[in-house]
Amino acid sequence: xxxxxxxxxxxxxxxxxxxxxxxxxxxxxxxxxxxxxxxxxxxxxxxxxxxxxxxxxxxxxxxxxxxxxxxxxxxxxxxxxxxxxxxxxxxxxxxxxxxxxxxxxxxxxxxxxxxxxxxxxxxxxxxxxxxxxxxxxxxxxxxxxxxxxxxxxxxxxxxxxxxxxxxxxxxxxxxxxxxxxxxxxxxxxxxxxxxxxxxxxxxxxxxxxxxxxxxxxxxxxxxxxxxxxxxxxxxxxxxxxxxxxxxxxxxx
Amino acid sequence: xxxxxxxxxxxxxxxxxxxxxxxxxxxxxxxxxxxxxxxxxxxxxxxxxxxxxxxxxxxxxxxxxxxxxxxxxxxxxxxxxxxxxxxxxxxxxx
Numbered sequence: 001x002x003x004x005x006x007x008x009x010x011x012x013x014x015x016x017x018x019x020x021x022x023x024x025x026x027x028x029x030x031x032x033x034x035x036x037x038x039x040x041x042x043x044x045x046x047x048x049x050x051x052x053x054x055x056x057x058x059x060x061x062x063x064x065x066x067x068x069x070x071x072x073x074x075x076x077x078x079x080x081x082x083x084x085x086x087x088x089x090x091x092x093x094x095x096x097x098x099x100x101x102x103x104x105x106x107x108x109x110x111x112x113x114x115x116x117x118x119x120x121x122x123x124x125x126x127x128x129x130x131x132x133x134x135x136x137x138x139x140x141x142x143x144x145x146x147x148x149x150x151x152x153x154x155x156x157x158x159x160x161x162x163x164x165x166x167x168x169x170x171x172x173x174x175x176x177x178x179x180x181x182x183x184x185x186x187x188x189x190x191x192x193x194x195x196x197x198x199x200x201x202x203x204x205x206x207x208x209x210x211x212x213x214x215x216x217x218x219x220x221x222x223x224x225x226x227x228x229x230x231x232x233x234x235x236x237x238x239x240x241x242x243x244x245x246x247x248x249x250x251x252x
Numbered sequence: 253x254x255x256x257x258x259x260x261x262x263x264x265x266x267x268x269x270x271x272x273x274x275x276x277x278x279x280x281x282x283x284x285x286x287x288x289x290x291x292x293x294x295x296x297x298x299x300x301x302x303x304x305x306x307x308x309x310x311x312x313x314x315x316x317x318x319x320x321x322x323x324x325x326x327x328x329x330x331x332x333x334x335x336x337x338x339x340x341x342x343x344x345x346x
Contacts, residue, residue, distance in 0.1 A: 034257065036289035043292055087339050140288055147281065 003186060007120060008063035009082075010183050012072060013225070014123075015055030016083035018130075019073055020233075021104065022048030023240050028091055033193045047133040054126045061121070064214075074244035078237055079227035081082050086169035087106050088224070095159035097144060099166050101141035106202045107173045107195065114190035142206050149210025156211065161205070164215045171220025173199070179225075258307055260286040262294055265302035269345060272304050280305075 001009070001095055025045035032038035056072040086104050091097045112134060116129035148159040174196040176184070183189030223229065243250060257279040263272035275294045280286035285303040296305065314322055326332070 034279055036293055040289065040292035043296060143288070147285075149264055170294065 001182070004062045004064065006179070006182055006186065007123070007149070008059045009179055010094065010189070011055045011059035011123060011126075013082040013179065015052045015059060015072060016081050017087050017104075017108070018055060020049045020081070020083045020236065021051060021087040023236055024048070024087065024089075024091060024100075025097075028097065029136055031091075033094065044133075044140070047137070048129075049229060051126070051130045051133070054129070058122050058126060070244065074241045078229060078234055081229065082225050082227055083235070084169065084172050085221055085224040085230050086166065088170070088236060089166060089169065090232050092162070093158065094144075095155065095162040095188035096166070098141055098144045098148060099159065099162040099193075101137065102145050102206060103166060103203065104173075105134055105138040105169055106206070107140055107170075107199050109138055110195045110198050110202075111190050114195065115136060118183075118187045118189050120187045145206055145212075146210045149207070149212040159210075160212050163212060164217070167215035167217055168219060168221045172222045175220075177225055197208050254346075257281045258309070260290070260305045261311060262286075262290040262306050263304040263306075264300040268301060272302065272334055275299070277308060278305070328336055 022045045025041055025048065027039050029038065029045075032041055036151070052073065053069045056069040059072060060067040060069065086100060089096075089100055109131065112127040112131045116124045116131065118124055118127075145159065148155045150156070174192045176192045180189065180192060184191060204214055221230075258281075260280055261277050262275045265272045266273040268300050275290075278286060278289040278293055280289050281307070286307075287303060290303050290305050294300070
């Protein structure tokens with residue numbers, strides 16, 4: 001793979017994580033417990049979609065065959081999406097969504113920090129912009145984890161269950177595939193083992209402060225980075241792509 | 253029954269050098285949430301560089317019934333206004 005195509009694939013994968021999570025969070029609009037939480041969540045969702053636009057536009061530029069952000073977002077089939085399984089998991093109850101955000105954002109923040117130091121200027125600039133948003137998102141989601149974990153008996157029990165359920169989707173964040181390896185070798189990309197150690201330390205601190213237990217299950221699901229998704233993903237994609245698939249090229 | 257979260261008043265400093273001004277209010281379950289809710293509700297379009305929040309029930313307010321005793325005596329005391337100075341052009345934000 002040429003360096004340009006490698007970068008296109010990597011940027012597109014970052015875009016997939018951001019877009020799919022943004023789409024999941026948009027589903028929460030009009031379903032939040034309070035107006036203020038509603039507004040915060042919608043803002044964060046748009047932050048992620050904004051990041052996806054930047055990553056896709058850059059991927060299209062590196063690829064050089066004229067695909068734009070909309071082509072990446074709306075005109076690709078399921079197996080071409082390379083997002084983590086974690087971000088496509090359904091919102092469930094508020095504790096489920098909160099745990100998903102904490103687990104992903106605490107990883108994503110370290111990944112973006114590493115990407116600001118990579119040798120590709122296009123990616124490092126997008127990462128530097130995204131970091132500020134994600135740092136705030138993580139602050140917000142961590143606070144919710146503390147409130148739920150250290151809240152009532154029921155909120156504690158339910159959010160521990162969310163943590164145990166979603167844990168199996170975290171392994172994928174740290175298992176490098178060929179793309180990660182090449183990104184690291186050629187562009188000084190993120191070192192996923194180092195990020196895993198930092199992530200584990202951060203998550204443990206939040207989880208313990210929330211009086212919760214770190215899950216001990218070892219089995220990890222994988223496949224998202226290779227385009228093999230969980231059963232929930234097709235529905236998300238169908239809803240998100242419906243308009244462009246039905247009326248190709250439709251504009252606002 | 254829905255339990256309402258307490259109300260907080262939000263004050264925003266729009267830029268350095270200016271004072272905080274009342275922007276509105278938010279509901280929040282605790283102080284930290286009040287701060288983030290205020291940020292997400294009132295500073296989305298770069299309205300501020302600093303935020304104060306305070307629980308509405310912690311604010312001591314004057315009683316509207318007493319407004320004549322509180323405020324009317326100042327009405328005819330023009331000599332309290334500093335209108336006898338010329339303000340230099342260089343002084344901003346006065």
